[in-house]
Amino acid sequence: MRTPEDFDAFYVSTARRVLLHVYAVCGDLGDAQDITQEAYARAWQQWSRVAGYENPELWVRKVAWRLAANRWRGLRRRLAAYVRTGPPPPGAGPSPERVALIAALRRLPEAQRQTVVMHYLLDMSVQEIAAADGVPAGTVKARLSRARAALAPLLTDLEASDVP
Incomplete structure (x- = not known):
């Protein structure tokens, strides 16, 4: 047994x-x-x-x-x-900037959003992203360019409202 x-x-x-x-x-x-x-x-x-x-x-x-x-x-x-x-202190919620950034990123197509996150948040180069996604470097550059263009008006409003 x-x-x-x-x-x-x-x-x-x-x-x-x-x-x-x-x-x-x-x-x-x-x-x-x-x-x-x-x-x-x-x-x-x-x-x-x-x-x-x-x-x-x-x-x-x-x-x-x-x-x-x-x-x-x-x-x-x-x-x-x-x-x-006693109870733990209440955790701070996400900042308004973070909420706005996440909302703006959600408005991007998935491929662009993924590329932006890998490039700006994970500090991956264009070549590293291309290798990870299995796409040409030009495709990564195009995704970044389109994503920046789509994000600019969404995030500019936030920057303008932060200035006193």
Whole structure:
């Protein structure tokens, strides 16, 4: 009972019971599924040893129990830290300039938008973009030119409104 096929048969015959056990322990189906999956992954990693146990399912349940307990401990630590320090400060939202830039980029055709992002945000050269996209360098230059022309009026309004 130490082959991969044996593990598959073991999993099929026991997974539902283990999942129900873990679900009863933690009370959340999503967490129970995650924990059960992790417990079986650990069993698979040590299958040559676990398969020799008298009751491999018991071993998987114990591992799942420990994983669930560790989650609760982590949650309790996070809750205690939250009580000590209070809620985190609110995150700053995106600046108006960033919102306007993203809105303007969304108005470009996909190929132009991708080219602009690679060139200006990722600092890729025309040749690097051409190689990445599998297009001639002239195509990249044309996309950049068209994108600049389309973005100019959209972003000029933003610059003019920022000046007091």
